[in-house]
Amino acid sequence: MTSALRRAAVFFALPITLLAIWWFASAGSTDFLMPPLAKILEVFPETWSRHRLTHDVAPSLIRLAVGFAGALLIGIGAGVVIGSSRVVRLFAEPVLEFLRAIPPPALVPIFILVAGIDNVMKVLVIISGCVWPIVLNTVEGVRGADPVLAETCRSYRIGEMLRLRMFVLRSASPQIVTGARQALSIGIILMVISEMKAASEGLGFTIREFQTGYQFPQMWSGVLLLGLIGVVLSLLFRVAENRVLVWYHGQRAAARVSR
Amino acid sequence: MIRRFTAVLAGAAMLLSAAACGAKETPPSTPGTPDKVTAGVVAIVDVAPIYLGKQKGFFTEQNIDLTLQTAQGGAAVVPAVAAGTYQFGFSNSISVLVAHTNGVPIKAIASGNGTTGNATADFSGLVVKDPAITSPKALVGKKVATNTLKNIVDTSIKELVKRDGGDPAAVSLVELAFPDMVGALDTNKVDAIFVVEPFLSAAKAKGWKVIGSFAALDPAMCVALYVTSQALAQSNPDLVARFTTAMKKSLAYAESHPDEVRAILGSYTQIAENVRQGMTLPKWPADINRASLDKLADLIVANGLTSKKPDVAAVVS
Structure with a gap:
């Protein structure tokens, strides 16, 4: 119990310190671009009302989920194919490096041409950025498989x-x-970017709307919300990871004990 | 936790850079040497007078060494002016009024441009491709392109729908840059576009129908304004007054010399010669039309862009 408390304390220590610094540094700020944190937190609940959550935040998160799942499927699939064969790997490498270096935001206008301005385009933007780390890591993972087990x-x-x-x-x-x-x-970043052009709903769209409407406290509250979404998603990811890699963590723990 | 940390760190970095920007002040004028100023503009027909005035030497006359810098849209110019990046800037009236009401320290110092007074022959137009759509009301439930959210175009679309008896909240507005709009309507990505010249000419050339315009809302609408920061207006009122004088002369000159306007457009836009000759030019009244701004202030409140009505007198004083 105390260890859980201690872990929670460690987890929250830095965020709370930084928020406190922000709070006091921005208190009484008259700069319209940098409203006091107190003001940002004050507008937070009214800004992110139930209507906004269902009409803007939820569609964004669904697009992120679909894009991320798509990138997993494509990335793992391509990674296994490329990683399993030396010939395919040699063929694919230059192209992979070329495609990987293209920033997805630069592709938005092209995706608009191909896929219109609706959900498909936004999901494509997310996939186009998310797929690369998955492909490359899968290739390395497949290549690094134990040769003795492979022979077996x-x-x-x-x-x-x-x-x-x-x-x-x-x-x-x-x-x-x-x-x-x-x-x-990467997906979270692209979720926002894909909605900054040619969108009519979404979290990125809403933040942009606040920006062009000069509602800076509301805009910052959106940025805070994005950060919170990032924290929650990374916690969820850790839960999933512990499930998937339970054998691996167990193996490593056993190796540590035997050493 | 890492991401949260990065977010806050980025915030802190922005705080510092914003503070650095805020500290940037224009040095007071020294007699004999011209004041070096930068004005942020949008590369559209509307700002032709300032280019023409610079070319004609109206700013040099006032001892101002003017540099023009183009920005993506008027909404981006306003914060840059307030922060001192530009000393002067051009933006649409709605963005100026909304910014001022939300505490952005700017003020309007000259008129930008106005509607032609003819609802069916304005320099702006709400254009549809589908012949079944005959009036703005039919745009309910449809996608309509605006160049910026919560600016004069966005607000005009909503108001046109409302006056025609439709629910503006049910219109889905999509942010697209003016140059991308004709293509988007051509490929049915949106159902309607609100464009200004020269894109309006391009849209009309396709045989599409215009079902509304700025002029349909107000025959003498003050579409845009030139602004400066309240800090500069206080620290160097003489410079601001001289800029206003040069600007007024430029506006009057542009109004009476349309051929020179059509010619100078080629210097800062990619508009083809034949299009420049054929397109409808806006009006360039030399003085700010306060009555029109009052009407826009009412539209701002009615459309929920700000909670309290913009104080027009405070913006233009």
């Missing part, structure tokens, strides 16, 4: 699907998870 699978003539599920993906999963974690934070 082959010797026992283990079926392709079973081998893929129980060996290839399993042994690559720590790296896939690392890639997915990077992709998640």
